[in-house]
Amino acid sequence: MRAQRRPIEVIAEKGIEFLIRLCGISAILFVFAIFFFVFREGAPMLGKIDLGKFLFTQTWYPTSLNQARYGVGALIVGTLSVTTLAMFIAVPFGVGAAIFVSEFCGRKTKEALKITIELLAAIPSVVWGFIGLTVMNVVIQKVFNVPVGLNVLNAAILLALMSVPIIVSIGEDSLKAVPDSYREAGLALGCTRWQLVWRVLLPAAKNGLLAAVLLGVGRAVGETMAVLMATGHSVNIPHSVFDSVRTLTATIAAELGETSEGSDHYRVLFLIGILLFSITFAVNLTADLIVKGIRKK
Amino acid sequence: MTKNTHLKWVLRLSALATLAAGLLLAGCSKSDSSGSTGGGGDKPSAGEKTSIQNIGSDTMVNLAQAWAEAYTKVAPSVSVEVSGGGSGIGIAALINGTCDIANSSRQLEPEEVEKCKAKHGHEPKEFMVGYDALSVYVHPTNPLNEISIEELSEIYREGGKIDKWSQLGVTLPGGNDDIIRVSRQNNSGTYHYFRETVVGKKSDFKLGSRDMNGSKDVVELVSRTPGAIGYSGLGYATKQVKILKVARKKGGPYVQPSIPTTLDKSYPIARPMFMYTPGQPPPHVQKYIDWILTEAGQKIVEESGYVPLPKK
Numbered sequence: 094m095r096a097q098r099r100p101i102e103v104i105a106e107k108g109i110e111f112l113i114r115l116c117g118i119s120a121i122l123f124v125f126a127i128f129f130f131v132f133r134e135g136a137p138m139l140g141k142i143d144l145g146k147f148l149f150t151q152t153w154y155p156t157s158l159n160q161a162r163y164g165v166g167a168l169i170v171g172t173l174s175v176t177t178l179a180m181f182i183a184v185p186f187g188v189g190a191a192i193f194v195s196e197f198c199g200r201k202t203k204e205a206l207k208i209t210i211e212l213l214a215a216i217p218s219v220v221w222g223f224i225g226l227t228v229m230n231v232v233i234q235k236v237f238n239v240p241v242g243l244n245v246l247n248a249a250i251l252l253a254l255m256s257v258p259i260i261v262s263i264g265e266d267s268l269k270a271v272p273d274s275y276r277e278a279g280l281a282l283g284c285t286r287w288q289l290v291w292r293v294l295l296p297a298a299k300n301g302l303l304a305a306v307l308l309g310v311g312r313a314v315g316e317t318m319a320v321l322m323a324t325g326h327s328v329n330i331p332h333s334v335f336d337s338v339r340t341l342t343a344t345i346a347a348e349l350g351e352t353s354e355g356s357d358h359y360r361v362l363f364l365i366g367i368l369l370f371s372i373t374f375a376v377n378l379t380a381d382l383i384v385k386g387i388r389k390k
Numbered sequence: 391m392t393k394n395t396h397l398k399w400v401l402r403l404s405a406l407a408t409l410a411a412g413l414l415l416a417g418c419s420k421s422d423s424s425g426s427t428g429g430g431g432d433k434p435s436a437g438e439k440t441s442i443q444n445i446g447s448d449t450m451v452n453l454a455q456a457w458a459e460a461y462t463k464v465a466p467s468v469s470v471e472v473s474g475g476g477s478g479i480g481i482a483a484l485i486n487g488t489c490d491i492a493n494s495s496r497q498l499e500p501e502e503v504e505k506c507k508a509k510h511g512h513e514p515k516e517f518m519v520g521y522d523a524l525s526v527y528v529h530p531t532n533p534l535n536e537i538s539i540e541e542l543s544e545i546y547r548e549g550g551k552i553d554k555w556s557q558l559g560v561t562l563p564g565g566n567d568d569i570i571r572v573s574r575q576n577n578s579g580t581y582h583y584f585r586e587t588v589v590g591k592k593s594d595f596k597l598g599s600r601d602m603n604g605s606k607d608v609v610e611l612v613s614r615t616p617g618a619i620g621y622s623g624l625g626y627a628t629k630q631v632k633i634l635k636v637a638r639k640k641g642g643p644y645v646q647p648s649i650p651t652t653l654d655k656s657y658p659i660a661r662p663m664f665m666y667t668p669g670q671p672p673p674h675v676q677k678y679i680d681w682i683l684t685e686a687g688q689k690i691v692e693e694s695g696y697v698p699l700p701k702k
Contacts, residue, residue, distance in 0.1 A: 152597065156576045158585075159592045167597070230614055240566040240617040243600060321603070326575075329598040337600055347603055351478030351577035353485055353505065 131370060135363030147364070153328045153339075155348065155358040163361045165368070167328050171245075171338030174331050175320060176313045178249035179256065183313075184306055186253070187260025191305070192290055194261065195268040207262075214258035218318040221251045225323030239335040243325035246334040251319045256309035263308060267301020268294060300383050307380035311373050317342040341365050440674050442470045446480020446493030447579050448605050449522055449623040450663050453694045454493055457682055460690055464681060468674055474604070477579025484666050485509055490675050492666045495522060495579035495623075496586075512669040517679050520688070521697035523624040523647035524583065524659040527609055527631040529616045534560045536635040536644035539588055539658055545569060545619065546584070548594045555617065564616055571599035572608050572620030580605065583661050584621055621659075625695030652697040660697065 098106075142163060150164030194206050229250065230242035237246075271294055279289040295302070317340075325337025326347065345362050352359040444454055451474030458470035480492035485505050498506075498514065506514045526542065528534055537558070544552040552558065554567045561567075573595060574581040581595075589595060602608045608622040613630035624647050627633055635644035638658045651657040665682070667675060681687050688698040 154576075154594050156582075157594050159594060226610075227614075234615070240568055241570050241600070241615050243611070325600045326602070327598050327600045337598075339601075347575045347601070348577060351476050351482060351575075353482050353502075 128370060131363055131366045135360055135367045138357065138360035138364050141357070142361070142364070147361075151328070151330060153344075155361060161357065163357075165341065165344075165365060167330050168339055168341045168344055168365070169368075170330050171324065172314060172340040172342070174245050174338060175248045175252060175324060175340060176310060178245055178334060179252035179313045180306065180310060182249060182253035183256045183260060183309055187257045187305070187309065188264055188302060190257065190261045191264030191268060191302075192294075195265045196290060196294065197286070210258050210261050213254065216255075218255065218316060219322075221255060222319040222322030225251050225319060229323065233335075237335060241325060241335075241337060243323060244335050244337050245324065245331050248320045248323040248338075248340075249334070251323050252313040252316055255316060255319065256312045259312055260305045260309045263305035264298075264302050267298040267305065270301065271297045300386050304380040304383045307376050307383070311376045311380070314376065315342060315369065315373055317346045321346055341369050345369075440468050442468060442491060442675055442678055443483075443489040444470055444472045444491045444493065445475065445483045445489040446491075447477040447495040447663070448474045449477075449495040449580055449625070450474075450493045452625060453520070453663075453691060453696055456690045456694050457687060460686070461678060461681060464686075465677070468678065470678065476575065476577055477582070478577030481666070484514060484668055487668060490667065490671070491679070494664045494666060495661060496582045497662075497664060498666065506668060510668045514666045514668055515670060517665045517667075517683070518662050518699065519665050519679075519682055520663045520691040520699055521652050521660055522663055523652045523657055523697060524580065524621055524661060525624045525627060525647045526634040526636060526659075527612045527620050527622060527627070528634060529612060529618060530630065530632045531563050531616055532560065532632060533562070534558060534634065535632075536637065538637045538640040538642065538644075540640055542588050542636075543590060543593075546571060546573070546595055546599070547589045548596050550596055562617060566617045568617055570615055570618040571596065572611050572615075572618050573599035573601050574605075574608065574621075575601050575603050580622065584659075587659055587661075588621075623696070627695065649692065649697045653700050663696070 147163055147165060148169070149166050150162070151167035151170075152162040152164045153167065154160070154162045190206075190210070194203055194210075198206065225247050226243070229247045233239065233242035233244070233247055275293050275297055276289060279293045284292070320340045321343035324339060324343065326339050326343055327337035328339050329337055331338050345365055348358070349362050352362065444458065447454075451472065454470075454472045454474075458472050461468065461470055477494040477496055480489065480494050481498065481502055483489040484492035485502065487509060492514075498516070503513055526537060532555075534555070541552060541558060544550040553569055555562050555569055556567055574584075585591070585593070585595065600611060602611060602620075605622045605626045608620040609626045609628055609631055612618045612620040613628065624633075633647060635646050636658055637644045643656070645651050645657045647657050647660070652660040665679060667679075670676075671679065683699070685701075691698040
């Protein structure tokens with residue numbers, strides 16, 4: 094039997110417990126504080142602006158001397174087009190890589206791949222943007238013979254590369270969570286490996302994979318620096334993947350530093366912040382609910 | 391499984407945090423600099439290093455840095471901290487009281503003077519420190535050599551009629567006929583000046599231009615894009631772009647931007663560059679500005695590719 098604890102130990106224990114609890118709660122506090130701050134700065138504009146016009150017109154002239162117009166329609170379309178195309182590229186690659194890492198490759202390759210994929214996640218977004226501006230710009234111009242290489246395609250490729258690591262690591266987790274008995278049963282029935290993956294593992298892990306993709310979407314919607322540099326930053330409804338666009342995030346990044354506090358322009362930028370917050374919140378919530386769905390099974 | 395759940399949590403939070411951090415950063419960029427405003431109020435005491443916060447115009451940032459560097463030899467006890475971002479950022483800092491000197495490539499609007507007065511109790515003081523010839527750049531392979539203000543306006547103005555190179559009478563090698571308009575972000579001093587003198591004071595830019603965040607980026611993008619046209623300070627010219635001659639009217643005398651053509655006002659889109667202080671500057675700031683206006687300071691203007699003030 095161990096000796097009775099000294100009072101100091103009991104206090105230390107309690108103290109540490111309290112600290113850890115604080116760390117846990119702080120994440121929630123931060124999110125709420127940020128939401129509160131963004132909402133407080135943006136809300137006064139809600140009464141002054143016609144929300145329909147704000148969301149659905151595409152004339153973004155925040156500093157016009159003639160008549161300031163705040164229409165973010167083109168910016169929303171810009172964000173959506175870049176994100177959608179990015180997911181079309183990232184999902185096959187990400188899910189494919191997750192399947193390979195989890196099911197097909199040997200131990201050594203697996204370790205090497207995982208480290209490399211984590212490295213991909215560690216590259217700062219401004220570096221991606223720089224690659225987009227200098228390398229991809231010229232490559233896209235040459236390969237597709239288009240007049241300008243800063244466009245939806247350029248940004249989508251960058252965003253795809255940035256969200257693949259998330260899709261791979263979560264996708265691999267959810268594949269690993271499929272019980273081995275499924276695999277054994279499949280193999281015992283004479284499945285080929287392909288049949289095993291396609292007919293057994295993917296249906297079993299589909300919720301986890303969907304959550305992985307949605308988190309990738311969240312990453313892509315919220316990304317700022319790379320898209321600011323690679324999209325061409327042009328208020329424009331794209332008609333093809335070779336058109337330049339502008340995203341919601343990039344607009345905030347480019348303009349917020351220069352507005353005077355409390356001006357309409359400043360508040361509208363925070364309104365865009367609220368819009369973005371709602372989008373990512375919805376995406377994250379969906380991912381969350383889906384993950385919960387798996388656990389219940 | 392718990393390990394996986396943790397990982398998921400971390401990733402999920404990080405996705406949220408990316409957005410949150412972006413917003414926070416943008417929000418903080420102002421309050422950050424507010425911590426370092428002491429430079430204006432501190433009395434310089436012997437042996438101690440005093441600092442001058444100098445924020446603003448992206449057009450002037452190279453020049454401001456050259457000045458700051460040279461000034462360390464003149465007055466080693468003063469360090470001038472220069473940051474760019476755009477005239478809008480400098481003026482916002484001037485109004486919010488977070489800088490000692492704001493650089494601006496445009497004059498303050500009356501409304502901004504009022505705001506500054508309301509905040510600090512006196513009008514900001516203006517110092518003209520040099521000129522910049524706003525140059526129009528195209529790709530070197532573009533056969534076009536000259537352009538008029540009217541044509542530039544048709545290219546850039548909302549509702550303007552020119553959007554093909556063939557309308558200007560040139561054919562680009564490679565066959566792309568669309569004019570790729572390169573512009574600046576909507577709070578840049580260069581953007582404001584260009585709107586006022588070229589596009590038309592009461593008009594707006596045509597949407598769909600590529601809005602770059604810096605003077606250098608404009609030149610960079612034009613140098614990599616055969617069909618592009620862009621405007622930026624003369625100081626940012628490189629060998630990879632071609633500078634167009636500009637005329638006030640179509641057919642009128644086309645003028646190359648240079649020091650003499652800026653000073654005799656024959657080049658139509660040259661503009662003065664300003665430094666603003668919130669009210670009468672403290673002695674160490676005044677000394678710095680005085681030095682900028684001396685021959686030594688003005689020589690640096692010329693060396694950096696801008697146009698010095700005419701000699702008295």
